[in-house]
Amino acid sequence: MNRAVIPEGPKLRKISPSRIAIYVFLGVSAIFFLLPVYVMIITSLKPMAEIRTGNLFAFPREITLDAWAKAWSSACTGRVCEGISPGMLNSFKIAIPGTLFPVILGAINGYALSFWRFRGANLVFTMLLVSTFVPIQVFIFPLVRMMTATGLFGTLPGIILIHTGFTLPITTLLFRNFYAAVPEEMFSAARIDGGGFWSIFGYVLLPISTPIVIVAVILQFTGSWNDYLFGLIFAGRENQPMTVLLTSIVTSQYGEKEYNVNMAATMLAAMVPLMVYFASGRWFVRGISDGALKG
Amino acid sequence: MALPVSLRRLPAVIAMTPTIFFVVVVLCFGLMWTVWTSFTSSKLLPNNNFVGLEQYVRLFGSDLWQVAVVNVAVFGLLFIGGCLALGYVLAVLLDQNIRFEDGFRTIFLMSASLSFVVTGIVWQWLFDPTFGIQAAVRDWGFSNFRFDWLTRKETAIYALVGAGVWQATGLGMVIMLAGLRGVDQDIWNATRVDGVARWRVYVYVVPAMIRPMIATAAVLLSLTAIKIYDLVVVMTGGGPGISTEVPAKYVMDMLFQRSNLGQATAAATIMLLAISLLVGLPWVIVRLRQSRSVGGGQE
Numbered sequence: 001m002n003r004a005v006i007p008e009g010p011k012l013r014k015i016s017p018s019r020i021a022i023y024v025f026l027g028v029s030a031i032f033f034l035l036p037v038y039v040m041i042i043t044s045l046k047p048m049a050e051i052r053t054g055n056l057f058a059f060p061r062e063i064t065l066d067a068w069a070k071a072w073s074s075a076c077t078g079r080v081c082e083g084i085s086p087g088m089l090n091s092f093k094i095a096i097p098g099t100l101f102p103v104i105l106g107a108i109n110g111y112a113l114s115f116w117r118f119r120g121a122n123l124v125f126t127m128l129l130v131s132t133f134v135p136i137q138v139f140i141f142p143l144v145r146m147m148t149a150t151g152l153f154g155t156l157p158g159i160i161l162i163h164t165g166f167t168l169p170i171t172t173l174l175f176r177n178f179y180a181a182v183p184e185e186m187f188s189a190a191r192i193d194g195g196g197f198w199s200i201f202g203y204v205l206l207p208i209s210t211p212i213v214i215v216a217v218i219l220q221f222t223g224s225w226n227d228y229l230f231g232l233i234f235a236g237r238e239n240q241p242m243t244v245l246l247t248s249i250v251t252s253q254y255g256e257k258e259y260n261v262n263m264a265a266t267m268l269a270a271m272v273p274l275m276v277y278f279a280s281g282r283w284f285v286r287g288i289s290d291g292a293l294k295g
Numbered sequence: 296m297a298l299p300v301s302l303r304r305l306p307a308v309i310a311m312t313p314t315i316f317f318v319v320v321v322l323c324f325g326l327m328w329t330v331w332t333s334f335t336s337s338k339l340l341p342n343n344n345f346v347g348l349e350q351y352v353r354l355f356g357s358d359l360w361q362v363a364v365v366n367v368a369v370f371g372l373l374f375i376g377g378c379l380a381l382g383y384v385l386a387v388l389l390d391q392n393i394r395f396e397d398g399f400r401t402i403f404l405m406s407a408s409l410s411f412v413v414t415g416i417v418w419q420w421l422f423d424p425t426f427g428i429q430a431a432v433r434d435w436g437f438s439n440f441r442f443d444w445l446t447r448k449e450t451a452i453y454a455l456v457g458a459g460v461w462q463a464t465g466l467g468m469v470i471m472l473a474g475l476r477g478v479d480q481d482i483w484n485a486t487r488v489d490g491v492a493r494w495r496v497y498v499y500v501v502p503a504m505i506r507p508m509i510a511t512a513a514v515l516l517s518l519t520a521i522k523i524y525d526l527v528v529v530m531t532g533g534g535p536g537i538s539t540e541v542p543a544k545y546v547m548d549m550l551f552q553r554s555n556l557g558q559a560t561a562a563a564t565i566m567l568l569a570i571s572l573l574v575g576l577p578w579v580i581v582r583l584r585q586s587r588s589v590g591g592g593q594e
Contacts, residue, residue, distance in 0.1 A: 116307030263582030
């Protein structure tokens with residue numbers, strides 16, 4: 001396999017003009033993806049005077065955390081001026097149960113659909129699959145009515161229920177596809193040993209489910225943290241998540257906009273998913289390709 | 296073990312009851328409720344006064360809705376096309392045994408972990424004519440540089456596309472990269488013998504080989520595009536004028552600002568119809584063809 005005998009044609013692993021072109025293109029793309037984040041960070045560290053006179057891309061002459069302090073605790077969302085901090089707690093209060101319930105239920109569902117093929121299991125599976133395609137706008141009006149009728153509209157349990165319901169199909173599909181790859185013999189052996197529905201789940205399948213649990217948790221958590229529409233409609237004034245508060249801070253300013261405060265608030269809202277992203281590394285990538293390709 | 300089979304499966308059914316309840320009762324019932332309401336004269340309060348297709352006639356007669364439909368089509372095509380094209384190029388380049396592959400991939404995918412609200416606010420700032428990129432570049436001496444897309448009616452929709460592509464390209468890239476990793480390496484030996492340039496193989500041969508991944512990415516991106524709402528609300532609020540209105544925002548505005556249930560549900564039903572025809576139907580056809588080609592056994 002001596003490639004040198006072929007006189008023409010590009011070869012791998014050689015510093016050629018095409019190699020350089022590849023790195024240049026990747027570098028330029030990296031700038032395109034990083035620049036907005038860079039601008040967001042430096043703008044949040046500048047005082048307004050410098051934003052008005054200086055260049056957008058220039059590093060701050062004078063670094064100040066005033067905008068961050070204001071964004072955190074005193075920026076106004078309409079009439080209330082408490083900053084974005086209440087939203088952080090609310091987002092956790094929504095995203096943590098909004099992750100646990102769909103993941104736990106999704107695991108059970110995926111297990112039931114893969115191994116306990118009860119009558120109608122295929123129908124349920126198909127309906128779950130189809131439901132992931134339906135635009136949420138179709139359900140808003142009936143859901144508002146149903147939630148109001150049950151007294152759940154604008155409450156914390158209400159918004160958690162909404163998150164759980166709408167992401168359940170996705171977590172179920174994730175787990176169902178993961179369990180579909182588990183050898184059937186493992187399950188039948190456990191059945192012969194007298195294992196029941198729950199004991200087989202707990203002793204046989206759960207211990208091997210760690211990878212898919214991690215993937216599902218990451219996807220669910222960032223997904224419910226980043227949600228805007230459900231939070232806006234169903235969370236109610238008391239439980240507004242960060243995304244909703246952020247939008248009110250940015251859109252409700254009168255007079256000159258405080259861009260540094262806006263950027264600091266945006267950074268604060270972006271921080272948790274970014275931390276999850278950088279901490280999870282390859283798992284996030286896996287989550288996206290698993291979630292997408294097997295659906 | 297005298298239990299009949301159906302009874303032994305009972306725990307599975309019980310465990311799935313909440314899900315079945317949600318899917319059947321909430322989703323199916325909710326969907327039918329919405330479709331039914333779109334055939335009534337409901338305004339602020341729902342009523343059962345059947346008016347046939349009147350809401351739909353009014354919907355398609357409205358300027359706002361027509362603009363919204365055109366916008367979502369333009370946005371969708373450019374957004375999906377942009378994410379797929381840039382995502383494919385990046386995936387191919389990352390697949391060339393390059394150094395710092397992990398670093399580049401981490402950078403390209405980072406924005407996908409953010410919310411559209413965050414993306415929208417950042418890009419609105421970059422597009423700001425007085426302080427944003429336009430001002431910065433003019434400051435460097437290019438005094439004719441224009442980057443005021445957001446403030447002009449004809450261009451605002453393209454600003455949304457730019458922000459959308461920034462956010463979602465990484466998603467497409469990762470999915471297609473997974474596909475490239477599965478491409479049979481023999482193809483390179485075969486094409487080298489034939490003297491075919493590597494880039495030609497990437498343009499003409501590889502896309503066909505990773506078609507399922509491209510299709511998956513396209514489906515995910517089109518679902519995002521048809522439902523696009525947060526990005527518009529944050530970046531333009533539908534403006535300037537009504538130049539960036541979109542169907543999802545039409546539904547929301549009709550529900551919560553104009554108290555027009557009939558219009559909101561009719562618009563939502565059309566959105567559902569559009570997704571079924573543009574995304575659902577091709578997807579089902581592809582699935583059926585796939586399962587037939589492997590003998591119908593595989594699910």
